[in-house]
Amino acid sequence: xxxxxxxxxxxxxxxxxxxxxxxxxxxxxxxxxxxxxxxxxxxxxxxxxxxxxxxxxxxxxxxxxxxxxxxxxxxxxxxxxxxxxxxxxxxxxxxxxxxxxxxxxxxxxxxxxxxxxxxxxxxxxxxxxxxxxxxxxxxxxxxxxxxxxxxxxxxxxxxxxxxxxxxxxxxxxxxxxxxxxxxxxxxxxxxxxxxxxxxxxxxxxxxxxxxxxxxxxxxxxxxxxxxxxxxxxxxxxxxxxxxxxxxxxxxxxxxxxxxxxxxxxxxxxxxxxxxxxxxx
Amino acid sequence: xxxxxxxxxxxxxxxxxxxxxxxxxxxxxxxxxxxxxxxxxxxxxxxxxxxxxxxxxxxxxxxxxxxxxxxxx
Numbered sequence: 001x002x003x004x005x006x007x008x009x010x011x012x013x014x015x016x017x018x019x020x021x022x023x024x025x026x027x028x029x030x031x032x033x034x035x036x037x038x039x040x041x042x043x044x045x046x047x048x049x050x051x052x053x054x055x056x057x058x059x060x061x062x063x064x065x066x067x068x069x070x071x072x073x074x075x076x077x078x079x080x081x082x083x084x085x086x087x088x089x090x091x092x093x094x095x096x097x098x099x100x101x102x103x104x105x106x107x108x109x110x111x112x113x114x115x116x117x118x119x120x121x122x123x124x125x126x127x128x129x130x131x132x133x134x135x136x137x138x139x140x141x142x143x144x145x146x147x148x149x150x151x152x153x154x155x156x157x158x159x160x161x162x163x164x165x166x167x168x169x170x171x172x173x174x175x176x177x178x179x180x181x182x183x184x185x186x187x188x189x190x191x192x193x194x195x196x197x198x199x200x201x202x203x204x205x206x207x208x209x210x211x212x213x214x215x216x217x218x219x220x221x222x223x224x225x226x227x228x229x230x231x232x233x234x235x236x237x238x239x240x241x242x243x244x245x246x247x248x249x250x251x252x253x254x255x256x257x258x259x260x261x262x263x264x265x266x267x268x269x270x271x272x273x274x275x276x277x278x279x280x
Numbered sequence: 281x282x283x284x285x286x287x288x289x290x291x292x293x294x295x296x297x298x299x300x301x302x303x304x305x306x307x308x309x310x311x312x313x314x315x316x317x318x319x320x321x322x323x324x325x326x327x328x329x330x331x332x333x334x335x336x337x338x339x340x341x342x343x344x345x346x347x348x349x350x351x352x353x
Contacts, residue, residue: 021315021316022314022315022316023314023315023316024303024314024315025297025299025303026295026297026303026311026312026313026314027314029297058315060301061290061301061302061303061304062299062301062303062315063304063315063318063319064315064316064319094316094319094325095319095324095325095326095327096319096324096325097325097326100325123316124316124317124334125334126331126332126333126334127320127327127332
């Protein structure tokens with residue numbers, strides 16, 4: 001992925017992160033939590049240009065759920081509501097035991113993609129999501145066994161080191177997701193994304209997330225550098241300062257920017273071809 | 281053995297908000313709890329409210345520290 005990809009008008013993949021697992025309706029009254037709400041948001045985002053839907057599961061009271069059963073409910077509802085979008089299940093979690101982290105991979109059918117956190121990160125004052133090498137390898141092994149494409153979550157430069165060290169173990173093209181924000185996530189600045197991209201082998205496809213107010217500028221920069229983008233309420237609740245967003249609005253804005261910059265928005269079929277996915 | 285936080289309540293109303301299904305509410309901060317933090321409140325996954333929650337306080341000190349609570353959770 002290079003600036004030449006931008007000049008060549010390479011299709012841009014838009015991923016919609018609909019709900020996440022950190023905040024809920026206490027932070028945004030319309031944040032989707034139930035399978036039905038998530039499915040409705042998914043359909044709107046697909047229509048607005050998202051070809052990948054990043055899914056978390058929640059309990060009835062909005063708290064996080066990792067069970068395959070709950071992910072199955074969410075995935076079934078989303079498949080029913082959408083046409084052809086790629087489903088990507090989250091395996092991330094603060095302190096959930098390793099066995100639970102595998103559960104989102106065990107739906108029927110398996111998701112086409114799943115997230116794979118590449119190292120530790122802090123949450124709040126005293127929580128750490130450890131993401132040991134042992135867990136990363138274990139999750140990757142199950143993904144490979146089930147034909148699931150991993151999205152390597154690179155929260156900081158240490159995670160980039162970890163990713164580059166094992167890149168040969170991943171099927172082409174390896175797909176790295178760069179996250180920018182606070183805490184143990186990389187400082188959100190254009191130069192930091194430039195450094196990341198310069199460190200990548202050309203065979204790698206990359207995606208970019210900017211948290212909160214950094215979603216818009218980091219999205220734009222990723223598109224200019226030939227990368228892909230993730231937007232949605234999981235990462236950013238606001239359309240602009242003081243104005244709450246919807247998932248659909250955030251996807252539609254990313255699609256407009258992409259088209260204006262000469263990067264056509266990738267269809268689900270183009271996304272599958274770009275990332276080497278197995279199909280629904 | 282960790283137990284559920286004694287300051288945890290499940291409420292349908294509070295902090296200027298209301299929900300159809302009761303949600304985790306912290307009586308120390310007087311606000312609803314983010315879903316990820318609710319793992320701490322409920323002592324899930326080996327977490328212990330007394331050591332892992334920055335808002336956990338002994339009941340007798342709540343009143344004294346009422347001005348220091350952080351509602352941004």
